[in-house]
Amino acid sequence: MEIRNASFVISNTDVAKCPGDGLPEYAFIGRSNVGKSSLINMLTNRKGLAMTSSMPGKTQLINHFIINDEWYLVDLPGYGYAQRGKVGRENIRRIIDGYILNRHEMTCLFVLIDCRHEPQKIDLEFLEWLGENGIPFCIVFTKADKLGPVRFRENVEAYKKRLLEDWEELPPVFCTSAEKKQGKTELLDYIESVNNSLGGH
Ligand code: GTP
Numbered sequence: 494m495e496i497r498n499a500s501f502v503i504s505n506t507d508v509a510k511c512p513g514d515g516l517p518e519y520a521f522i523g524r525s526n527v528g529k530s531s532l533i534n535m536l537t538n539r540k541g542l543a544m545t546s547s548m549p550g551k552t553q554l555i556n557h558f559i560i561n562d563e564w565y566l567v568d569l570p571g572y573g574y575a576q577r578g579k580v581g582r583e584n585i586r587r588i589i590d591g592y593i594l595n596r597h598e599m600t601c602l603f604v605l606i607d608c609r610h611e612p613q614k615i616d617l618e619f620l621e622w623l624g625e626n627g628i629p630f631c632i633v634f635t636k637a638d639k640l641g642p643v644r645f646r647e648n649v650e651a652y653k654k655r656l657l658e659d660w661e662e663l664p665p666v667f668c669t670s671a672e673k674k675q676g677k678t679e680l681l682d683y684i685e686s687v688n689n690s691l692g693g694h
């Protein structure tokens with residue numbers, strides 16, 4: 494799928510104030526600094542569309558971007574940023590959870606995992622919580638350019654193996670690098686196929 498146009502629509506903390514036109518949306522979640530905002534910029538080919546930072550905790554709101562006038566990409570705040578303190582972390586979790594549990598337009602949630610690390614408790618618990626709440630998700634490994642191809646493949650295989658300890662089957666898995674524009678076609682084709690399966694809007 495080709496992205497002809499992409500623009501920012503609205504930011505807020507309240508799911509009730511998200512766009513009300515009923516268009517399908519695809520949201521990006523994961524730990525702070527995992528590369529959610531960078532991935533949105535890479536997919537849309539717009540460098541400053543979503544704000545990024547080398548410091549964790551940059552995105553603090555639910556951000557809607559309209560794509561081709563037909564669907565939304567949604568950039569969410571990251572979870573688990575220690576420096577934010579307990580109250581700050583709980584506030585962010587409230588925003589994230591409120592969105593995920595109540596936003597019917599959310600067609601698929603992409604959970605981003607930094608390919609450099611072995612499976613982290615915070616991510617595995619988050620996935621478990623999604624399962625308990627019946628939320629469909631995909632896994633997106635990020636920052637593939639930071640590892641050599643062999644190491645990258647080993648880490649992805651180890652992660653899949655860990656997931657199969659908790660899950661009967663694997664969700665769709667994507668391998669990406671915002672830096673090298675890797676995984677763009679695969680992700681956009683997946684979104685297109687889901688959009689088509691919805692019967693068009
Ligand atoms: P929060 O909004 O704080 O939750 O972070 P985020 O998940 O949106 O991360 P963001 O996109 O702001 O990226 C965090 C840092 O990782 C930035 O310094 C990015 O340049 C860097 N980064 C993101 N994706 C990649 C990638 O694919 N490769 C490399 N090398 N760096 C990346």
Ligand code: MG
Nearest residue numbers: 529530551552
């Ligand atoms: Mg961000």
